[in-house]
Amino acid sequence: MARSFSLVVTLLLTALALFIGSSRPASAVTDPIYTLPFFAQYMKTCGFGCYSGHLGTDYQLGDPSVGGEWVVAAADGTVFLTGYVKGPGQAGHYMEIDHSNGRQTRYLHLQSAPAVAFGPGVSRGQLLGYEGNSGSPWCQDPPACNDWQSPYHLHFETKINGTAVDPYPPANQLWSTDPPSYAEGESVGVTSWASNRLDVFVRGNNGQLYHKWWNGSQWNPVGSWEGGHGGCLLGGPAAVSRMANRIDVFVRWCDSTLYKRSWDGTQWLPWQPIPGSCLKSEPAVASWSSTRLDLFVRGCYDALHWNYSNNGGVSWAGWQPDLGGCLNAAPGAATWGGNHLAVFVRRCEDNTLHRNFYFGGPWSGFVGLGGCLGSGPGADSWAVNRLDVFIRGCSDFMWHNYSSNGGTTFSGFIEATGCITSGAGVTSRMYNFLDIFAAAVEETGICGRSPGPEALGRPGWTSVLGHDGCLLTDA
Numbered sequence: 001m002a003r004s005f006s007l008v009v010t011l012l013l014t015a016l017a018l019f020i021g022s023s024r025p026a027s028a029v030t031d032p033i034y035t036l037p038f039f040a041q042y043m044k045t046c047g048f049g050c051y052s053g054h055l056g057t058d059y060q061l062g063d064p065s066v067g068g069e070w071v072v073a074a075a076d077g078t079v080f081l082t083g084y085v086k087g088p089g090q091a092g093h094y095m096e097i098d099h100s101n102g103r104q105t106r107y108l109h110l111q112s113a114p115a116v117a118f119g120p121g122v123s124r125g126q127l128l129g130y131e132g133n134s135g136s137p138w139c140q141d142p143p144a145c146n147d148w149q150s151p152y153h154l155h156f157e158t159k160i161n162g163t164a165v166d167p168y169p170p171a172n173q174l175w176s177t178d179p180p181s182y183a184e185g186e187s188v189g190v191t192s193w194a195s196n197r198l199d200v201f202v203r204g205n206n207g208q209l210y211h212k213w214w215n216g217s218q219w220n221p222v223g224s225w226e227g228g229h230g231g232c233l234l235g236g237p238a239a240v241s242r243m244a245n246r247i248d249v250f251v252r253w254c255d256s257t258l259y260k261r262s263w264d265g266t267q268w269l270p271w272q273p274i275p276g277s278c279l280k281s282e283p284a285v286a287s288w289s290s291t292r293l294d295l296f297v298r299g300c301y302d303a304l305h306w307n308y309s310n311n312g313g314v315s316w317a318g319w320q321p322d323l324g325g326c327l328n329a330a331p332g333a334a335t336w337g338g339n340h341l342a343v344f345v346r347r348c349e350d351n352t353l354h355r356n357f358y359f360g361g362p363w364s365g366f367v368g369l370g371g372c373l374g375s376g377p378g379a380d381s382w383a384v385n386r387l388d389v390f391i392r393g394c395s396d397f398m399w400h401n402y403s404s405n406g407g408t409t410f411s412g413f414i415e416a417t418g419c420i421t422s423g424a425g426v427t428s429r430m431y432n433f434l435d436i437f438a439a440a441v442e443e444t445g446i447c448g449r450s451p452g453p454e455a456l457g458r459p460g461w462t463s464v465l466g467h468d469g470c471l472l473t474d475a
């Protein structure tokens, strides 16, 4: 079949979910548990025991001559120690996270004091601080120590019951995948309201919303992002267009409730809360008419929750009875017309893809589509009965799965491209056309395979952000 994809990648980051009084217990910690504590391209410069007394693994992130890459939590946990120790060979700004089951991780030489608060509630992939060189200088060639340096790097340490261990030997079972993968990257919100129009939304590293749009010939604003949206975002946004020149953006707010901000054709309206929501990951949104909005979230007890509006978001039907399931990532949603909804989730139990359909009657219930997901799925439709789903696989390659018969059967997973660190944001701006946005592992040069207009060393993939591995600069 003829498929023409315009694959577009942005260099971005991680994650989120939802709510109401379901009594499902939180899922237990599963082992093995860790993902890489950063999103950048890296070089392992000194492993566990590379010199006597070295109890962690050193990683140079991104450009080795500068610091500032994001350092993120290797798993969910509780911050129980932060501090600053000055001097040669010392930890500098550091922090420690307890992951229960006797597991702890340490993050050393951060640029400055950690960006997270002391206490529970840290999520895998959450920003902890920035790669730095604090605690420097230290010895690079022990025991002689003629070479005192202070390169930017992250020293990452893993402990079991208080004893530092090497995370790499498979017997220690500390990485969630082999080779270790990146945490779920922060998703990109993307939508389209015309055949030559794309609107992309991300969370900046100041926690606020940023916007960039394609007008058919270039990305605007040229060389930067539209700020001024404010907000307090946990994770990436979701966006949808109900009709020409209308955009609705949904985000998980810092208090884990859902907020909306809308473009009404002439201006951005103020942020509005969606009542009754409690999210544990990012939301998903779909629209099948100029007045209809369907929202899906991973609730605070991990089940899938659904809410909708028939008046363009002026009022909401309320959160519908728990659709059940157990999600461990943000859902993906798509529609190809009135009363046709498809929602895709990563299932808690085994990280496989599951789908649930609504055709105006009761929901179909969850049906497995296999795979192994490293992030939540992204989905859209470009024709009646057509569904396209993109996932990040457990080894960070992107995979595609589609249906051309309204979800009756699926193609099975087809490898689509390489090395992304987030779920894929997908939108269709016309028949037989898809644009995909994802966070890329920085400058690896192996993302993508389809021919594209601006390859930038990654066939088929275009850097929207220009550079930087992390989201954006502050406004």
Ligand SMILES: [Zn+2]
Pocket (backbone or CB within 6 Å): 046, 054, 056, 057, 058, 154, 155, 156
């Ligand atoms: Zn080290």
